[in-house]
Amino acid sequence: SQQGEEDPQALSIQEGENATMNCSYKTSINNLQWYRQNSGRGLVHLILIRSNEREKHSGRLRVTLDTSKKSSSLLITASRAADTASYFCATDPNTGNQFYFGTGTSLTVIP
């Protein structure tokens, strides 16, 4: 399978703490994206990082990309209860048409 893998599968933290999720993938990529999915809803795009970028910020989100290790991390700072959701990484490989999604990290932020 060329799917990515997120780690951990589940994460529970207190409001105000930082949450870090990791994603590993298998093929060379053009870019990597992170998505969020609230329970029973569709996925919402959070941030995209290109293969020639190493770090990117958007509000409370910080994404890093290490193409040599084929891994990425998503950091959510100062978490809020509303951040409770599943988070998925998606890779856009150099070949083929599909985006490969990881298995997701389920984040619970306790108020």
Place this chain on the structure above:
Amino acid sequence: GAGVSQSPSNKVTEKGKDVELRCDPISGHTALYWYRQSLGQGLEFLIYFQGNSAPDKSGLPSDRFSAERTGGSVSTLTIQRTQQEDSAVYLCASSLLQNTGELFFGEGSRLTVL
């Protein structure tokens, strides 16, 4: 509409029946994807449409699954002779450009096969 629209939002059917799921992408988006998400799992690629090019059907799990996209806009995913293992949420996404931008997802169609 402003976003990707999918219908029905929920579908309960009996084993052996055929079902059709509809996706109305964002106007002007040339790329359209269907994914399947089983309970608590990641997304499984099914099929990809890009403009007038032949679709990439490499993810369809069996010949009971088919999809079409009429006029480069609305897409229909058809599952024939449904089986219980087809129960899942079917997600549609569209994108302005192929492989270079974000995907915009619909809310999904939850299919339950009894």
